Amino acid sequence: MLTQAQIDQFHRDGYLVVENVLTAEQLAGLRQQLESWVDESREYSEAYGETLDGRPRFDVDPADHSAAHPSLRRVSSPTEISDAYYDTAMKSAMATMAGQLIGGSGTRFHHSKVNAKLPHTVTTVKWHQDFPFTPHTNDDMITALLMVGEVTAENGPLQVIPGSHKGELYNHWQDGRFTGKVEEAVEAEQCQNYVSCTGPAGSVCFMHTRLLHASGANQTELPRYLFITVYAAEDAMPISDNPLPSKHQGQLVYGEESGQIRMSANQLKLPQKPKGASFFVQQAGLEEVA
Numbered sequence: 001m002l003t004q005a006q007i008d009q010f011h012r013d014g015y016l017v018v019e020n021v022l023t024a025e026q027l028a029g030l031r032q033q034l035e036s037w038v039d040e041s042r043e044y045s046e047a048y049g050e051t052l053d054g055r056p057r058f059d060v061d062p063a064d065h066s067a068a069h070p071s072l073r074r075v076s077s078p079t080e081i082s083d084a085y086y087d088t089a090m091k092s093a094m095a096t097m098a099g100q101l102i103g104g105s106g107t108r109f110h111h112s113k114v115n116a117k118l119p120h121t122v123t124t125v126k127w128h129q130d131f132p133f134t135p136h137t138n139d140d141m142i143t144a145l146l147m148v149g150e151v152t153a154e155n156g157p158l159q160v161i162p163g164s165h166k167g168e169l170y171n172h173w174q175d176g177r178f179t180g181k182v183e184e185a186v187e188a189e190q191c192q193n194y195v196s197c198t199g200p201a202g203s204v205c206f207m208h209t210r211l212l213h214a215s216g217a218n219q220t221e222l223p224r225y226l227f228i229t230v231y232a233a234e235d236a237m238p239i240s241d242n243p244l245p246s247k248h249q250g251q252l253v254y255g256e257e258s259g260q261i262r263m264s265a266n267q268l269k270l271p272q273k274p275k276g277a278s279f280f281v282q283q284a285g286l287e288e289v290a
Contacts (some may be wrong), residue, residue: 002018005161010094010208014163014165015160016206018204021203022088022146022286030245031148031201032080032090032151034084035082038070042068042070044060044129046060047060051080051244052246053273057077058074059083064120064122069118069121070118071121071122071208072116072118073121073123074113074115075114076244077112077246078112080248088227089248089253090251091238094229095109097206097254098142098144098231098254099231099255100254102285105233105258107231107252107255108231108232108233108249109230109231109248109250109253110134110232111229112228112230113244114227114228115226116223117156117209118218119218119221119223120221122217123156124215124217125215126202127187128212129169130209130210131144132209133271134271136238137237138233139236139264140233140236141230141231141236142206143209143242145158145205145226146203146228146229147204147205149222150201152201154222155222155223158207159191159214159216160194160207160211160212161191161194164190164212165210165211167201167210168177169210171186171228178271182212190215216279234255235258240270241273266280
């Protein structure tokens with residue numbers, strides 16, 4: 001499905017935006033489900049629901065969420081509660097493309113989530129890399145960010161530093177706590193010349209797990225909806241708890257089983273899991289961790 005030029009671009013830059021990955025019908029199902037979750041969130045004043053490890057499934061931003069102004073920012077493991085999200089993560093062109101980019105014998109599903117930025121909400125994501133959250137025996141991993149709605153330069157798009165996946169794994173701990181973000185000095189030195197990943201609904205940004213990235217607040221009337229799925233090489237073995245446990249973890253979505261485990265030379269401190277609904281509390285320093 002991808003050309004060799006696209007695959008080469010991904011390995012050079014650490015990310016690749018592909019348009020029209022999903023059909024209009026597939027998108028409609030995802031959008032309808034997500035908007036029903038947004039409406040449901042109006043009935044709650046704090047995070048709610050429950051995932052496999054007992055943490056809330058639906059996370060709202062405490063700074064500005066209300067019934068009149070919903071700020072649902074995260075739905076954890078949506079594949080467990082929605083056929084549309086399950087089919088997209090496991091059986092769609094998105095999964096096949098991720099497999100092509102990872103290469104090797106095959107590709108497994110690791111976890112998924114919805115990150116939403118509703119109109120004029122304050123949610124941001126600070127600069128970080130994904131691999132320190134999900135360390136494996138090798139780093140052939142991809143985060144696929146499906147744009148369920150249009151993403152523009154103004155409604156809180158993903159911001160990336162091209163080529164940073166070829167650099168070092170940065171420290172995501174400060175003051176003895178896993179904060180899920182790089183140190184301020186790294187942000188000042190490495191994260192200024194970013195590229196915003198935008199596109200029409202149905203586009204997917206495929207991002208290498210080591211790529212530095214962040215996103216700002218949504219200052220528009222247009223909601224920014226991303227369905228985020230993490231895929232790993234079939235021969236990559238997790239070496240820490242899944243930050244968003246799923247009954248679907250490890251499911252093969254592309255290729256075949258090799259029966260092998262492959263190691264690469266990475267060094268990092270293992271992450272901590274948040275007690276609350278999502279990593280937003282870690283980045284904000286609002287609570288203790290598990």
